[in-house]
Amino acid sequence: MEESNRQITEFLKQSYGINVSKFDDSFLIRSLQKSQIETLPSSEKVYSSSLEKNEIEGKAFLESLNISYTEFFRNSLTFAVLERIILPSICLKKGKSKQKEIRVWSAACAAGPEAYSLAILLEELINDGNDKLNYRIFGTDQKNSQVKEAQKGQYVAANLNNLNLRRVNQWFTNKDDKYIVNQELKRNIDFSVFDLFDEQLGCPPASIFGDFDLVVCANLLFYYKPEYQKMILEKMGNCIAKGGYLITGETERDIVLKHNYCEVYPQSAIFQKMGYW
Ligand SMILES: C[S@@+](CC[C@H](N)C(=O)[O-])C[C@H]1O[C@@H](n2cnc3c(N)ncnc32)[C@H](O)[C@@H]1O
Incomplete structure (x- = not known):
């Protein structure tokens, strides 16, 4: 995982008490990239500092990690x-x-x-x-x-x-x-x-x-x-x-x-x- 992602992981743990380090790296990176595109199409560094400054952004990112899609008789x-x-x-x-x-x-x-x-x-x-x-x-x-x-x-x-x-x-x-x-x-x-x-x-x-x-x-x-x-x-x-x-x-x-x-x-x-x- 890249350094900026590690920082984000550490920040989220400290700020919200949620340990996102359990998540698979590629899932975490994909989610970060997706949130970046949707909310702030700029560099990872800028996005990571925006997460740190902006509680709404942080909570929205955490929410995006919780995939709850389901179906009756799925598969x-x-x-x-x-x-x-x-x-x-x-x-x-x-x-x-x-x-x-x-x-x-x-x-x-x-x-x-x-x-x-x-x-x-x-x-x-x-x-x-x-x-x-x-x-x-x-x-x-x-x-x-x-x-x-x-x-x-x-x-x-x-x-x-x-x-x-x-x-x-x-x-x-x-x-x-x-x-x-x-x-x-x-x-x-x-x-x-x-x-x-x-x-x-x-x-x-x-x-x-x-x-x-x-x-x-x-x-x-x-x-x-x-x-x-x-x-x-x-x-x-x-x-x-x-x-x-x-x-x-x-x-x-x-x-x-x-x-x-x-x-x-x-x-x-x-x-x-x-x-x-
Ligand atoms: C994608 S949904 C799958 C729902 C259903 N099992 C299905 O296959 O349609 C994943 C669910 O897992 C739950 N989940 C994720 N991590 C969990 C954990 N550590 N303990 C309990 N539930 C968890 C999420 O809240 C979410 O509702």
């Missing part, structure tokens, strides 16, 4: 494999076990579509002959504002593009220009704030003991440096139940494959810890 291949193979096999296993609860953690859930997509699949499976089973999804994000949005569960039509009409009609209520998630889908999801770098907590306190059949940690690993990716993957690994699965974004597959996981179906971004495969 269609992952969700197809989940729907047709992974979740039915989890249901089969749970059907034979004493523990009838399917436990899921959506570990960086942004405004909620990932957790609601998983709930839709689980509701459909439970209603389709697995009525002795139940499920609990813990949706967490480091940003309180995202968690509040997720709890609200209100979306606009454009957010629902990946859902077929049957699912939209069944799981949402349309009011004015909003689509509101039905209570039936919300009742088994617990949304809360959780920072994956929290050194005290290994899993969301609401889940009490982790032991998840499925942990989804998608589209955030690539923002962080390798040592922090490792920390997150270790945390996930410690709370996945025996034989459980980890899911990431499709562009993060190579990161996970370096850490003792194997992909259960090619290109699916669905993994198990080595030894369970």
